[in-house]
Amino acid sequence: MMFSEFLEFIQANEGAPNGKPAPTTEPSEIIGTALSRVDGPLKTTGTAKYAADYNFKNMAYAVPVCATVASGKIRSIDTSRAEKMPGVVLVMHHGNAPQIFRNGNGGRNSENRPPFEDDVVSYWGQYVALAVAETFQQAQAAAAAVSVTYDADKFNVSALLDDAMPEIGQPDGPKVLSHRGDFEAAFASAPVKVDAVYRTPVETHNPMEMHGTVAVWDGKRFTLYESSQGVINHMNVLSQMLGVPKEDINVISKFIGSGFGGKLFPWPHSALAATAARQLNRPVKLSVNRKMMFSNVGHRPRTEQRMRLGATPDGKLLGLAQDYRNHTSLHDDIRENCGEATPFLYSTANLRVSSALVKRNVGTPTPMRGPGAVPGLFALESAMDELAIALKMDPVALRLALDTQTDESNGKPFSSRHLKECLQVGSEKFGWAKRTPEIGSMRGKSKDGDDVILGWGVACASWGASRGPSQASLSLLQNGRVRVSSGTQDIGTGTYTIVAQVVSDKTGIPIDRIDVLLGNSSFVPGPTSGGSTATATVVPSIADAANNAIAAMLQITGSAKNSPFAGKTPQDLAMTEGKVHLKDKPASSGVPFEEILKGANLASADGAGKSGGLGSDTKARDYSTHSFGAQFVEVEWDPGIARLRVSRVVSVVDGGRIINPKTATNQMAGAIVMGVGMGLFEETIYDPRNGHAINDNFADYVVPTIADTPQIDVHFLDIPDPQMGEYGARGIGEIGLAGIAPAITAAVYHATGVRVRELPVRIEDVLKAKVAV
Amino acid sequence: MEAFKFSRAATVDQAVAAHAGATTAIAETRFVAGGTTLIDLMKLSVERPKVVVDINGLPLDKVEATPEGGLRLGALTRNADVANHDVVKRDYAVLSEAILSGASPQLRNMATTGGNLLQRTRCPYFRDTAHACNKREPGSGCSAIGGHNRMLAVLGVSSDCIATNPSDQNVALVALEATIDIQGPSGKRSVPAGQFHLLPGTTPHRETALQPGEIITSVTLPKPIAGSKQFYLKLRDRAAYEFALSSTAVVIKLSGGKIEHVRIALGGVGTKPWRALEAEHELTGKSADAANFRIAAEAAMRDAKPASENGYKIELAKRCIVRALTNATVQA
Structure with a gap:
């Protein structure tokens, strides 16, 4: 979204x-005190109860059966073997399930199609049946014993988003999201140009706590124990899906083992657990396992972004275009707003952002930390780094020169923009002045004492404030x-x-x-x-x-x-x-x-x-409200063994007043680790022969470990935003991630001479480096 | 997971008897020690034993000196205990380093020497019953060839299987020329570590020299070679807790500036723990320098056959070999 x-x-x-x-x-x-979390002791002692920690008398366990085709129709479901297994109380599927309704009256759902609505399968892993039994093990065995046959159909999970489509602005063609001046003319005559395509992969939300629902039905009312980023929205949506008044649903999410956007809107398992509970008249627990996390509960969609920057030799930006595509599911049009920051981050008279969707047989994408902006800034900030190199300008100096206090997309002043200070403070803390621009020119020692080449990179970050x-x-x-x-x-x-x-x-x-x-x-x-x-x-x-x-x-x-x-x-x-x-x-x-x-x-x-919302107590509508940041990265490169590590990150954030620097710093540090994952490791890979997210586990989907965690230095400008109401606090959940990946690839280029335009940076990429040992 | 019978063996003979009726070494009856591979695979229905025999009660958990001056590691010694054993650290450093580079402390506390030898591949198609796999279901086909095979093997592959042996320990055991001590229905025998694992060929479901009823009782390390140096280097995407993309175990002895003895084994690139005989041959009698190391590395990878995504491993393995040899000889 x-x-x-x-x-x-x-x-x-x-x-x-x-x-x-x-x-x-x-x-x-x-306000501004680095207070430890008030719920910390509950979490560190294991007494905080998360959704799947709830147990009730007479509770049954539900395990979904997942499709093993990416497209087609269910020809048959044979539940006879499963139903005879010990402890099995219900096997539900589209042929026998009570009606689950669509959500059409407010609130936001993840997948518009309710589970078991029909016999259509549109992605690998889609729930096609649900086994419910007295114990989890019995339900698991029963789910494995359900035999489903399919009339498989053609499908497409291609990572190339090069589908044919009409020109920009034509019906069914890319939509122009932001436009000013005449980009094409400005670019055509620009003395210095960057024209490159950047790609970001599918990433899977992998919070420690997986999704789960414990549904309790008392004959009239539901109590749903959920891992939800929005209990009110969850209640609104489920009341519609289950056909009961809102006052008859109570959604409880006392503790959440993080969500990163993946838990913003309800997923099909919630309605399935509730429906089973109502039908059986007993509590039902449904835990989504790690494998299902890769298919059934959203992901950051793949993007492909062509960036064109035209500049004068002294670094004036004549024009900027971002023409991008992202994939989405067959049922839902989810547009990644990759151009979120592009129209206002830098000063230029000529600009265009266009966006197109391509359909793939995958589960529905959903916001993941910094949706749109994070993949979008990877493209924009990478292109800016390439422009700085083409101009032989320092990448910090180029960005400082293009800073603006007016949002040129709408002519409004920024309520509180301190991007320049972020760059200046970050440069100081990082020691940027010591950087020598030549590839492979900086040397250092790794943690293990090995001689390594250092690469230094920088990127700016932005995220809307509201x-x-x-x-x-x-x-x-x-x-x-x-x-x-x-x-x-x-x-x-x-x-x-x-x-x-x-x-x-x-x-x-x-x-x-x-x-x-x-x-x-x-x-x-x-x-x-x-x-x-x-x-x-x-x-x-x-x-x-x-x-x-x-x-x-x-x-x-x-x-x-x-x-x-x-x-x-x-x-x-x-x-x-x-x-x-x-x-x-x-x-x-x-x-x-x-x-x-x-x-x-x-x-x-x-x-x-x-x-009230933004502008209810201030003149915020007259301003452009955003947070800003600058992120500096050092990588260590050992070409003899193609070993690349992120060794140091400085993140400076202009996020309004910081209510609690401790929890805020914690979020920034976590975002840096997540950024290391995005930069170097994470990619959900669909097998093109069957559509299965084949690396759907923690051995094959690589996320950073503590040993991959760089030295981290987080700094907040802590300047209250006068338009944000009480205290002038903006949000900081997303911005900490926004510039990390492009700063990593900039640093990788500086160390190795290899420009990686498709994330993540892999050993395969850096093995091509020509820098001598 | 499917229902199974569970029993405990109190003696090696009991364990052998419990297993003797099985048709293959890893079919319907399985021994469980640390369980770090078997239990996971049972949960995935990849392993579907009818009988699981708990062997944790067997008296196979000792580390003992052998009369020949070597060291015998009981099959049930835990990876963490072996890696941190004083004699192992002193005389068989490559084994300690290899074990500590693998898995996590929790897993190493559970996993055993014998179990690690039998660790099964991490090939994603082997681990998911929705896909064809000749190792899991002989004759069903290999999904990895032409699939997501970035992590898989380039040495010892066949048209039926390219699955990598994932162990670090086993790579060091091959370089150390350890022997695997086995007891079975027809008595005791020993197999060199380099011959314990089988090439996939047309029978990738047959992974080791073990026959039905046979159990690993210990691993014997030979007397250390006086004056030799050892090194284990593991390359992977992230810094910890990941299987090798390429690893190298080196045992090397220099004499008068020339290489007198060298053993090189590779991990992450072979369908079995890979002894790089060609590289050893190139180095023996030569001087320990970068040019010769690179020649050896080229020789080691000469027969590599990449699949669609893992061609990079050939160059990566060469660099791994060169660095491991360099580091081992710099120490010397």
């Missing part, structure tokens, strides 16, 4: 602008604690912790007396955790709830009979460090709020919080 579509999606959620201006006062010290509407509830309780809740969730990024920090900032109550409740669709609606928008979205509603609860508390203080401040108006009173006191007296003269509640015989003082 394109980021703009994601914005529409989050804006479409419940909640409305409240029209309140963003506060301009500086927050207390707790926020949607959100609600929250907050209660100051008679036991002296605070309870705050919102229907958002913590996908491992630290949302629990930053919510507690915001509450502490507003109430003055210490973190250890604040209970944050998230991950439950029965709470007031909070945001989906995606697109780097959760923090910016949820924080203002939490602050609003806290302010309203304090107001309620002051009201109670003045009106309660036994109150020490009876008769005072809220205007006379304040709450500081959890104590209510006269505004003109110090906090030490005040009374703890719980004492006042006790005296008034009240269980709590409550506040409802509501905040």
Whole structure:
């Protein structure tokens, strides 16, 4: 999905602008404190319960049967052997399954086609049946015993996206997504040109916690234990798929072992588990295994991007074009927004971004960390590196020269753009000034003490900044604690912790007396955790709830009979460090709020919080709002054994105010490791003879290990964005990854002289290097 | 996983008797020790034994000096214990280095010397029953030839199989000229490590010299060659926890500036742990220099037959051999 579509999606959620201006006062010290995660001990002691950790009495286990053709129709399903096996209670398939509905009334699904809708198979691994049994092992054996035959059809999983299609702008041809000036004319006359095609592979989301659903049906209502990045959306979609009112579905995702976008929208296993639970009238657990992760729950789609840059000899960018394609599934048109950053990252008068889809027999793609922008920036920033080389300019200097404070795609000023500072700070921290530009000219020692060639590369990063509407509830309780809740969730990024920090900032109550409740669709609606928008979205509603609860508390203080401040108006009173006191007296003269509640015989003082989307409390619509970054990479190259390692990364991010530098740094460091995977290792490979993602396991799909982790230096500019509402926080989930891969390939070129335009960089590529040992 | 009978053997004779009725060494009856390969493959329905015999109770877990001055590793010694054994580290460093370059600490704590010898290929088509594989189902065909074969073998391949032997340990055992000690229904015998694994030929399902009822009891390392140097080098995509794209084990002794004794074995490139006899021949009696190392490396890979995706392994293996020889002789 394109980021703009994601914005529409989050804006479409419940909640409305409240029209309140963003506060301009500086927050207390707790905002910006490197607080350890409040949920950390639960996770490190194994007591945090993830979706598949839930067990219920009389629970049955479901295991899907996956198609072994990439295209065709199911000719027959023979379940007789499976049904006779010990413990088997149900074998469900398109021929006998209760109806599962399409989702057409709001909310977003992953695959439009519900599971078991018909006998059509359009990708290898698609669920064609579901075996349910008393134990997991019995269900697994039964699933293996289901015999399915197919009338196989032609299919296409080609990694080449060169399908014939009409010209740009023609019906069914590539769509022009951004356009200004006359690119073709500018490029034709440009003295210096780069014209190259860049390719990024299919990548599979591989969070530690795989997808899973535990569905509990009580005869009327569902409780679904999910690993979801959006419990409210999950409830909205499943209520439609299952044909029950929203109030009869409760989606719970208290802890998520990360999602990286793969858990934004429901996948078919959720409706299957719920349908089986309803039919059997007992709880059903369905765990998606690692193999299924490669076929059934989305991926980053393959892209092919032609980049053309025309420049003057002194580095003025005359024109820039990005014509790209990405693959998508047969049923769903998922457009990777590879041109997200292209129209505004650098100054140029002539620009065009065009986009086309090609259909493949693969599962439906879904956003993966930095969807569009990450593969798009690989192409743009690689092309910029090639342009710098063609111009004999330093790649940092070229980018600094092309910086702009106006978004040239729409003429709006940026709300807070500090790309230049990112490059400058990064250069300083990395030691960029010592770089010699000649290929293979820098030497060093590896960790093991071997003589190696060093390569240094840089790339810029950008990701949109936005926020949607959100609600929250907050209660100051008679036991002296605070309870705050919102229907958002913590996908491992630290949302629990930053919510507690915001509450502490507003109430003055210490973190250890604040209970944050998230991950439950029965709470007031909070945001989906995606697109780097959760923090910016949820924080203002939490602050609003806290302010309203304090107001309620002051009201109670003045009106309660036994109150020490009876008769005072809220205007006379304040709450500081959890104590209510006269505004003109110090906090030490005040009374703890719980004492006042006790005296008034009240269980709590409550506040409802509501905040609107981008622009509801600022003039954000008049600005272009984005985060920026610069990422510097060092690789070590040992040509004698073709050994390439990423040894050092400096990542500088302009992400607005950082609420918690510890959890934020953690995200940036994780993104660097993910970027090493994207740059050097990760690719999901479909066997062209059958469409199977053949490396669907952790031995064959290579991800970085700790031994591959470079020395990491993360730095935030920490400049509040005045247009982002309360605190000026933007999001940082995606941007940490955005420039890593192109910085790696730039460094690889600098070390080896090999320009890799198709990720990942493999030993096969660098073996071609001509640099002497 | 399919249902199976499980039993425990208390003596080697019991284990042999339990296995003796099997039609092949790896068909319906399997021994389980560390289980790091077998259990995984059973979960994938690649291995479908009717009977699993637990041999962890057998008295085969000792490391002992032999009267000939060598070292005997019981078949049930754990990889981690062997790799960290003082005598192994001192006299058979190439074995210690090879073991420590493989798998993860957790796996090495479980995996055994005998089990590692029987470790099965990581060929993706072998490991997925949806695809044809002559090793898994004789006569069904080879999906790897013409498929995703980037990781697979270039030496010792046949038109029926190009699966790589994935072990690091076995490469070192071949370079050390270890012998595999076997007990079976007709008594005891020993097989040189270099002959223990079979070429796939037209029978890729037959992987080792083991016959039905036979069990590995120990691996014997010969007396170390005085003054020799050893080195193991493993090349792979990432820095840890991955099977070799190419590896080299070297045992070498120089005398008067000339190579007096050299044994070279290769991993990651062969259908079995690969003894590079041609390379050894090129080097014996020559001086230890870069030019001769490259000549040896060329000789080692002369008969390589690449498939569609693994041609790069030929050059990579040559560089691996040269560097391993260089590092071994720099030490010397």
